[in-house]
Amino acid sequence: DTEVTQTPKHLVMGMTNKKSLKCEQHMGHRAMYWYKQKAKKPPELMFVYSYEKLSINESVPSRFSPECPNSSLLNLHLHALQPEDSALYLCASSQAAGQGNLNTIYFGEGSWLTVV
Amino acid sequence: GNSVTQMEGPVTLSEEAFLTINCTYTATGYPSLFWYVQYPGEGLQLLLKATKADDKGSNKGFEATYRKETTSFHLEKGSVQVSDSAVYFCALMRNYGGSQGNLIFGKGTKLSVKP
Numbered sequence: 001d002t003e004v005t006q007t008p009k010h011l012v013m014g015m016t017n018k019k020s021l022k023c024e025q026h027m028g029h030r031a032m033y034w035y036k037q038k039a040k041k042p043p044e045l046m047f048v049y050s051y052e053k054l055s056i057n058e059s060v061p062s063r064f065s066p067e068c069p070n071s072s073l074l075n076l077h078l079h080a081l082q083p084e085d086s087a088l089y090l091c092a093s094s095q096a097a098g099q100g101n102l103n104t105i106y107f108g109e110g111s112w113l114t115v116v
Numbered sequence: 117g118n119s120v121t122q123m124e125g126p127v128t129l130s131e132e133a134f135l136t137i138n139c140t141y142t143a144t145g146y147p148s149l150f151w152y153v154q155y156p157g158e159g160l161q162l163l164l165k166a167t168k169a170d171d172k173g174s175n176k177g178f179e180a181t182y183r184k185e186t187t188s189f190h191l192e193k194g195s196v197q198v199s200d201s202a203v204y205f206c207a208l209m210r211n212y213g214g215s216q217g218n219l220i221f222g223k224g225t226k227l228s229v230k231p
Contacts (some may be wrong), residue, residue, distance in 0.1 A: 006159075012153040025132035033218075040224070041223070041224075042205055042222065042223060042224055043160065043219075045218055045219070048218065056218070065191070088159075090159055090160065098213060103165075103167060103209050104148075104150075104162065105162075105166060105209075105219055106162060107152070107159045107162075108158040108159050109158055109159040110158070110159040
C-alpha cells in the first residue's frame with residue numbers, strides 16, 4: 001500500500017478565512033512533505049517534517065503554518081491567504097534517515113485550493 | 117548546483133507510436149533519478165526510478181536507463197495508448213547533508229496521444 005490520502009480534494013476560501021488541509025499515510029514513513037504546484041509548473045517544496053519535527057522550511061510565508069501531530073498525520077493551516085496562493089497542494093511521504101531506503105517520495109492526490 | 121532539464125512539450129503522438137522524452141541532469145555526487153506521471157486533475161504518481169548508474173527502471177511498458185556518462189535518464193515506451201496522455205516529470209533526489217532527501221523536478225512534458 002503506497003497511499004497518501006489528502007482532504008479536502010477541493011477548497012474555496014476567502015482571504016479572511018482560516019482553513020486546514022489534512023494528509024494521512026499508513027506506510028510507516030517518518031518523513032512528510034508539503035509541496036505547492038501552480039498550473040503547468042512542477043511542484044515546489046514548502047516544508048519537510050522528519051520524525052515529526054520540522055526540518056525544512058523553504059522560506060514559506062507565515063500565512064502557511066504546518067503541523068505534524070503524529071507520525072501518520074500532516075496538516076497545513078491556512079490563514080489570510082492571497083488569490084495568488086491558489087494552487088494544487090500536494091502532500092507526500094517517504095522513509096526518513098535511519099529507516100533504510102529513503103530515496104522514494106510518494107505523493108497524494110492533492111488538494112485544489114482557490115482563494116477568492 | 118543540481119538541476120533537471122527535460123524536453124519541452126507538448127508532445128502529440130498517435131496511438132501505438134514510439135515515445136521518447138529526453139531528460140538530462142546536473143548533480144553533485146550520485147543522485148537517484150525518477151519519472152513521475154500526473155494525469156489530468158490528479159496528483160503525482162511514481163512511474164519508475166533508478167538509483168545507480170546503468171540501472172534500468174521499468175513500469176507499465178515505460179523504461180528509462182540511468183546513464184552516468186551522458187547524465188541522462190530518457191523515458192521510452194514502445195507503443196503508447198490514449199490512456200498514457202498525461203504530464204511526465206523527470207526528477208532527481210537531492211540530499212540535505214544525508215539527513216533527508218528532496219526532489220528536483222524538470223519542467224514537465226505534456227503528452228497527448230490521439231486515437
